[in-house]
Amino acid sequence: MSETRTITVIVNGKRHNATVPVRITLADFLRHDLRLTGTHLGCEHGVCGACTVLFDGCSARACLMLAVQADGHEIMTVEGIPPDGKTLHPLQEAFRDNHGLQCGFCTPGILTTLIELLRENPDPSEEDIRIGISGNLCRCTGYHNIVVAALDAAKRMCQADDGRPATDDRRHNDR
């Protein structure tokens, strides 16, 4: 049988204690153990970006991390983006209003990636957005409306500077 470890992880502001096999990826832990199935798995080898989560505020592929590595750390998944159970985050509203998704499979990874991008660069150019989401593959939209939605979101977030989730304000470049 596979070796196990007991870990403590804060996911979307909520503390979880769990005993996990050491070989389980963070993505599988989030989906199967915590039932947070918003994190999608496309390629499972770090190419598609669908499983992107924020690890201590920094975007990371959840398929390229082990659950044991999250012990003592903070994770934000797509479920942690809305400020509460009823309201959408301005980024999500912008995606809805601009048809920034079709099938929606890549959307969780794109939203988490953009949360980090817009936090560091609140007034991005179209090129900044295109480079920023270059690690996220979308097979439906051709990216055009994703870029439009992201630029719209930047405007909305500048106007309403509230509604940010708790893990949104971490600065992390001082390590």
Add this chain to the structure above:
Amino acid sequence: MKPPVFSYHDPRTPAEVVDLLATLDNVKLLAGGQSLMPMLNMRFVLPDHLIDLNCVEGLSYIREIDGALEIGAMTRQRDIEFSDLVRRRCPLMREAITQVGHRQIRNRGTLGGSLCHLDPAAELVAVAAALDAKVTVLGKSGMREIDFAAFPVAYMTSALQPDELLTSVTFPCWAAGHGYAFIEFSRRHGDFAIVSAAALLEEDKSGEVTRASLTLGGMGPAPIRAHDVERALLGRAMTEKSVREICESLRKIDAIDDIHAPANYRQQLAAVLSRRALLKAHERIAAGAQK
């Protein structure tokens, strides 16, 4: 697509890592995991033991010592990308690192992981060759330094002994105002380069080249320093014509032939990218002098 069964170790000090390396068999070291985790998921590697370096203290730093940058092996590529010290003292590395994967990859990926993985087309591997870096490794018998030129011993295989851990890398800095450029060609943004060219130049007041470094990545199992081109540039003034002529010889370098590109295509890229990188480095010297 799940990692195989392994024993997991998360030591806290480099000495503990070396002890584990010396006592365990069939071990893999896990740094940023951006190459090893896909290899585990796809079962390309089947280690009995995985030693996670992410809890090891004292391996993540960037500092300047005696005209060189010393960077800890577990320093994230993101921290190098955003380091003012790197931007000022080693702009080639900054230019190269923005071409490493995507933001999500650089947030986790490390300097040491990239160098030990030794992908022939990896940007940081080419930068280490271009700057004549030295790698510091810790083993059972103590510390030793390896010139980066002697670090790759075969395709994706380093000179590290089984009980050795890469702890830091020293990159000698070039004079203030030097020229630099890192140019790569890849099919998609963020992919490994098919071929990359890293150029460094110093010129005297009359515009003659006094020091040159040209490195090609993606051509063979390890980056190639184009020493003939470097020598040919010395004492010459950089013109489009002279650089074009000198770079023509790069079409004769042996190149690998694979699914991504045939050898002659790589040779063509070697000549073209080298010319562009050298001319860009030269333009940057001129632009810096005007300030």
